[in-house]
Amino acid sequence: xxxxxxxxxxxxxxxxxxxxxxxxxxxxxxxxxxxxxxxxxxxxxxxxxxxxxxxxxxxxxxxxxxxxxxxxxxxxxxxxxxxxxxxxxxxxxxxxxxxxxxxxxxxxxxxxxxxxxxxxxxxxxxxxxxxxxxxxxxxxxxxxxxxxxxxxxxxxxxxxxxxxxxxxxxxxxxxxxxxxxxxxxxxxxxxxxxxxxxxxxxxxxxxxxxxxxxxxxxxxxxxxxxxxxxxxxxxxxxxxxxxxxxxxxxxxxxxxxxxxxxxxxxxxxxxxxxxxxxxxxxxxxxxxxxxxxxxxxxxxxxxxxxxxxxxxxxxxxxxxxxxxxxxxxxxxxxxxxxxx
Amino acid sequence: xxxxxxxxxxxxxxxxxxxxxxxxxxxxxxxxxxxxxxxxxxxxxxxxxxxxxxxxxxxxxxxxxxxxxxxxxxxxxxxxxxxxxxxxxxxxxxxxxxxxxxxxxxxxxxxxxxxxxxxxxxxxxxxxxxxxxxxxxxxxxxxxxxxxxxxxxxxxxxxxxxxxxxxxxxxxxxxxxxxxxxxxxxxxxxxxxxxxxxxxxxxxxxxxxxxxxxxxxxxxxxxxxxxxxxxxxxxxxxxxxxxxxxxxxxxxxxxxxxxxxxxxxxxxxxxxxxxxxxxxxxxxxxxxxxxxxxxxxxxxxxxxxxxxxxxxxxxxxxxxxxxxxxxxxxxxxxxxxxxxxxxxxxxxxxxxxxxxxxxxxxxxxxxxxxxxxxxxxxxxxxxxxxxxxxxxxxxxxxxxxxxxxxxxxxxxxxxxxxxxxxxxxxxxxxxxxxxxxxxxxxxxxxxxxxxxxxxxxxxxxxxxxxxxxxxxxxxxxxxxxxxxxxxxxxxxxxxxxxxxxxxxxxxxxxxxxxxxxxxxxxxxxxxxxxxxxxxxxxxxxxxxxxxxxxxxxxxxxxxxxxxxxxxxxxxxxxxxxxxxxxxxxxxxxxxxxxxxxxxxxxxxxxxxxxxxxxxxxxxx
Numbered sequence: 001x002x003x004x005x006x007x008x009x010x011x012x013x014x015x016x017x018x019x020x021x022x023x024x025x026x027x028x029x030x031x032x033x034x035x036x037x038x039x040x041x042x043x044x045x046x047x048x049x050x051x052x053x054x055x056x057x058x059x060x061x062x063x064x065x066x067x068x069x070x071x072x073x074x075x076x077x078x079x080x081x082x083x084x085x086x087x088x089x090x091x092x093x094x095x096x097x098x099x100x101x102x103x104x105x106x107x108x109x110x111x112x113x114x115x116x117x118x119x120x121x122x123x124x125x126x127x128x129x130x131x132x133x134x135x136x137x138x139x140x141x142x143x144x145x146x147x148x149x150x151x152x153x154x155x156x157x158x159x160x161x162x163x164x165x166x167x168x169x170x171x172x173x174x175x176x177x178x179x180x181x182x183x184x185x186x187x188x189x190x191x192x193x194x195x196x197x198x199x200x201x202x203x204x205x206x207x208x209x210x211x212x213x214x215x216x217x218x219x220x221x222x223x224x225x226x227x228x229x230x231x232x233x234x235x236x237x238x239x240x241x242x243x244x245x246x247x248x249x250x251x252x253x254x255x256x257x258x259x260x261x262x263x264x265x266x267x268x269x270x271x272x273x274x275x276x277x278x279x280x281x282x283x284x285x286x287x288x289x290x291x292x293x294x295x296x297x298x299x300x301x302x303x304x305x306x307x308x309x310x311x312x313x314x315x316x317x318x319x320x321x322x323x324x325x326x327x328x329x330x331x332x333x334x335x336x337x338x339x340x
Numbered sequence: 341x342x343x344x345x346x347x348x349x350x351x352x353x354x355x356x357x358x359x360x361x362x363x364x365x366x367x368x369x370x371x372x373x374x375x376x377x378x379x380x381x382x383x384x385x386x387x388x389x390x391x392x393x394x395x396x397x398x399x400x401x402x403x404x405x406x407x408x409x410x411x412x413x414x415x416x417x418x419x420x421x422x423x424x425x426x427x428x429x430x431x432x433x434x435x436x437x438x439x440x441x442x443x444x445x446x447x448x449x450x451x452x453x454x455x456x457x458x459x460x461x462x463x464x465x466x467x468x469x470x471x472x473x474x475x476x477x478x479x480x481x482x483x484x485x486x487x488x489x490x491x492x493x494x495x496x497x498x499x500x501x502x503x504x505x506x507x508x509x510x511x512x513x514x515x516x517x518x519x520x521x522x523x524x525x526x527x528x529x530x531x532x533x534x535x536x537x538x539x540x541x542x543x544x545x546x547x548x549x550x551x552x553x554x555x556x557x558x559x560x561x562x563x564x565x566x567x568x569x570x571x572x573x574x575x576x577x578x579x580x581x582x583x584x585x586x587x588x589x590x591x592x593x594x595x596x597x598x599x600x601x602x603x604x605x606x607x608x609x610x611x612x613x614x615x616x617x618x619x620x621x622x623x624x625x626x627x628x629x630x631x632x633x634x635x636x637x638x639x640x641x642x643x644x645x646x647x648x649x650x651x652x653x654x655x656x657x658x659x660x661x662x663x664x665x666x667x668x669x670x671x672x673x674x675x676x677x678x679x680x681x682x683x684x685x686x687x688x689x690x691x692x693x694x695x696x697x698x699x700x701x702x703x704x705x706x707x708x709x710x711x712x713x714x715x716x717x718x719x720x721x722x723x724x725x726x727x728x729x730x731x732x733x734x735x736x737x738x739x740x741x742x743x744x745x746x747x748x749x750x751x752x753x754x755x756x757x758x759x760x761x762x763x764x765x766x767x768x769x770x771x772x773x774x775x776x777x778x779x780x781x782x783x784x785x786x787x788x789x790x791x792x793x794x795x796x797x798x799x800x801x802x803x804x805x806x807x808x809x810x811x812x813x814x815x816x817x818x819x820x821x822x823x824x825x826x827x828x829x830x831x832x833x834x835x836x837x838x839x840x841x842x843x844x845x846x847x848x849x850x851x852x853x854x855x856x857x858x859x860x861x862x863x864x865x866x867x868x869x870x871x872x873x874x875x876x877x878x879x880x881x882x883x884x885x886x887x888x889x890x891x892x893x894x895x896x897x898x899x900x901x902x903x904x905x906x907x908x909x910x911x912x913x914x915x916x917x918x919x920x921x922x923x924x925x926x927x928x929x930x931x932x933x934x935x936x937x938x939x940x941x942x943x944x945x946x947x948x949x950x951x952x953x954x955x956x957x958x959x960x
Contacts, residue, residue, distance in 0.1 A: 016807070018807075018819070018820075045802075046802075046805055047799070047800055047801060047802040047803070047804070047805060048799070048800055050799050052646075055810075062807050062809070063807050063809075063820070065807075066805055067805050068799035068800075068805050068806065068807075069806070069807035069808070069809075070646075070649060070676075070807070070808055070809060071807065071808070071809025071810065071811065072642070072645075072672060072809065072810065073642070073668050073669060073672050073810055076638060076639070076642045076669065078639075079607075079634065079638070079639040079640075079642035079643050079646065080642050080643065080645060080646035080649070081646060082607075082632065082634075082639070082643045082646065083605060083607055083632070083642065083643030083644055083645065083646030083647035083648075083649075083650070083652075083654060084646040084647065084649060084650040084799070085646075085650075086605050086630050086632060086643070086647055086650075086652075087603065087605055087630075087646070087647040087648075087649075087650030087651055087652035087654075088650045088651060088652075088798075088799065088800055090800060091650065091799055091800060108635055108636065108639075109635065109638075109639055111635075112634075112635040112639070311630065311632070312630070314625055315625045315626075315628060315629075315630060318625035318626040319625070319626045319628070321626070322626040323626065324626060324627075324628075325594070325624060325626045325627030325628070327591060327594060327595055327598065327627070327765045328762075328764060328765050328766065330591070330624075330627075331581065331591060331762045331763075331765075332579065332581070332762060334581065335377050335380060335381055335526055335581060335582065336579055336580060336581045336762070337380065337381055337383065337579070337580050337581075338578070338579050338580070339383070339575045339576065339577055339578060339579075339580060340577060
């Protein structure tokens with residue numbers, strides 16, 4: 001019998017007794033803290049909460065959560081989550097992955113879980129480097145990355161995680177920065193509320209192998225100029241003086257940064273964020289500094305049926321229509337004969 | 341033995357082997373299946389062997405596009421689809437070219453002369469028309485322009501030549517049903533049901549079927565061609581049906597989950613010859629079966645493991661290449677000690693190999709094919725019907741011992757059919773799985789003292805929140821441990837648990853011949869039929885030889901070593917280059933020898949008989 005705890009859970013209730021073993025200063029600590037702080041606010045039950053990961057630094061995450069957790073094999077976390085959800089759709093599943101686990105070895109599974117819209121939350125820790133194997137370049141590393149396996153610099157073009165997700169048909173795509181606790185927490189809350197696959201890319205600093213990979217837009221001093229925080233239904237404004245905005249460049253399917261008050265630009269000229277506008281979300285996700293700010297928050301949110309609702313709905317309908325299966329009857333259907 | 345002496349009355353035959361052969365687009369599988377159904381309804385024992393090319397539609401008329409279906413039916417119990425056909429139905433020159441050499445001398449060949457055009461002869465590689473030279477000299481030949489007869493039979497439906505000719509397999513089936521005294525009604529019913537939405541197609545096919553039958557009744561047959569009947573076989577009392585291995589396997593998995601009181605969750609990726617298992621289970625949604633066609637083999641097995649962690653029974657179905665891909669995830673299931681049933685419907689390998697041909701070459705992969713010391717249980721079904729019972733065993737052992745179980749079948753069992761006495765599911769012994777709920781003293785790696793099985797704590801259970809994963813676990817807490825002594829202990833415990841299974845399976849029996857002697861034939865999997873028949877024939881001829889057939893491949897029954905040591909010679913026929921023979925030699929230090937056939941085809945009874953005779957002669 002499940003006994004629902006009446007006392008309000010706290011961050012401590014979600015913290016396991018295992019010693020956290022990430023490097024000092026790792027962005028993973030901040031994400032762990034944000035998740036542990038957010039869960040009690042969601043009213044979830046510990047016994048129904050599950051963290052599933054693949055392999056990599058970030059994939060140690062489940063060991064530090066006092067919930068159910070499964071540290072699986074490299075790249076395959078989405079598939080274990082799929083089977084688990086089909087076994088018990090009541091479970092509330094969080095999947096932890098990284099740029100290597102999710103976009104390299106596990107790229108295929110990530111694509112398919114996104115297009116299926118299985119109801120779970122995916123946090124992809126993007127540090128643009130392989131940490132656990134000691135510093136090789138990753139599929140999100142920028143061209144020219146010097147690493148033990150690329151002493152003359154990496155030559156392959158990086159993948160854009162949110163672009164990949166949207167291309168795969170993701171219905172919920174968001175982005176946050178590891179140390180921006182407040183906004184990361186808000187994204188976690190939104191993701192949890194979405195019934196389907198909610199994909200979150202979190203920019204996570206690896207102080208050992210790729211320190212400062214994101215400083216061009218995460219430095220607090222310049223953040224207001226380099227970050228655009230999206231809000232559904234609100235005009236896209238940023239800048240220290242809140243005087244910069246985004247609009248569609250006239251005559252082109254491109255964004256451009258404009259300054260309010262210059263050349264007669266007013267707030268009415270700016271784009272208004274619409275989470276259901278997929279082409280817009282794609283343009284926003286592709287913005288790169290220094291020409292553009294980096295778009296953060298919920299880029300896309302298009303509610304749809306979840307995978308497990310559809311799969312298990314068919315099972316239910318089959319039972320309603322045909323009645324609960326009778327194996328003896330099934331095996332005696334068709335051509336049978338009796339030997340006496 | 342010439343089974344086809346000319347007579348005007350229906351002549352009783354003890355057994356007949358017919359091979360239907362034609363282009364892969366000629367509908368030979370369907371023709372064979374319908375003939376089989378009517379034969380089963382006549383009360384004969386039977387066995388079938390469908391043999392089709394890997395190409396879905398190979399270029400018409402070529403030898404590599406030839407599709408065959410062999411059915412063996414008899415007035416007594418039979419074990420195999422027959423070594424050589426008594427009757428060959430060749431729908432085109434290529435079918436004749438490919439199959440004629442297998443036909444018994446003096447056997448009957450039915451040829452559709454309408455397809456023996458210059459072009460088709462050339463495609464089949466005939467320089468001269470075999471109907472004109474002495475190629476068919478040793479056989480009794482029924483030359484008919486089946487194409488022309490079919491067109492005439494369905495003329496009134498105005499289907500157009502191409503569509504009309506599609507019914508020529510039904511015309512042929514009608515003729516064969518007349519020749520062997522089979523009833524057409526089941527096929528008529530089936531056609532009307534299959535083409536319920538296209539009644540004119542249904543009726544055209546029925547007309548062709550009837551016309552073929554009428555032709556047999558009225559036409560004057562050439563000398564040597566008579567008409568025959570095969571009396572009913574004496575079978576055990578009960579209700580029977582035809583069943584293929586994959587059908588029986590699907591039902592066995594559902595039955596096993598019912599007995600274990602678990603929801604089945606199948607993760608699968610289409611692969612020959614396992615896909616029909618995915619199809620069969622996908623149709624059983626009203627049995628609460630959840631099927632998931634995954635994006636690849638790895639996703640399929642991982643989803644099954646995830647489902648098992650969640651308290652369902654995870655199942656995955658595949659063939660050899662798929663097992664190779666699943667290896668790492670199976671290792672995880674061994675490490676986290678979760679139940680999992682892996683159905684490996686073996687095919688010719690290595691690599692893509694011979695996808696549509698049968699082989700037993702995954703045994704070593706099943707027993708040893710993972711990184712690390714990674715033991716699990718391996719079972720092998722002996723016949724199509726046995727797939728049902730071994731599937732139940734797989735579920736029982738997987739849940740009792742919290743372990744992956746690999747169930748080996750093969751292409752021959754999967755597609756082959758046999759009459760099967762339908763069991764009463766309600767009479768099977770239930771084995772409800774227990775999931776752990778007690779909080780006191782809980783850690784996720786608590787074990788049953790007797791079986792050494794880990795407990796099964798399922799997410800959603802309050803108070804048992806815990807983490808599992810692929811890293812080594814501490815024996816006493818389930819936490820991650822890199823301690824050297826602990827790893828040694830855990831490897832030993834995982835092995836000991838699998839070894840314990842041997843105490844919970846039936847002891848090995850000797851299924852024919854004495855319990856000790858000069859020679860024992862040890863087989864496993866789908867070779868059961870031909871080996872058993874060969875041993876019975878040798879025993880009937882007064883020879884002394886025994887047959888041991890293994891269904892529990894790992895761990896092996898406790899008494900197997902003692903049994904084997906009771907024989908001077910041990911011969912192990914396998915459709916591989918020697919796998920079981922290696923295991924027997926290494927486990928029991930016995931002088932087992934292999935008899936290997938790696939042709940993508942099952943053993944013939946005669947091949948085993950010859951090997952038995954050679955062994956016995958050598959020992960005299």
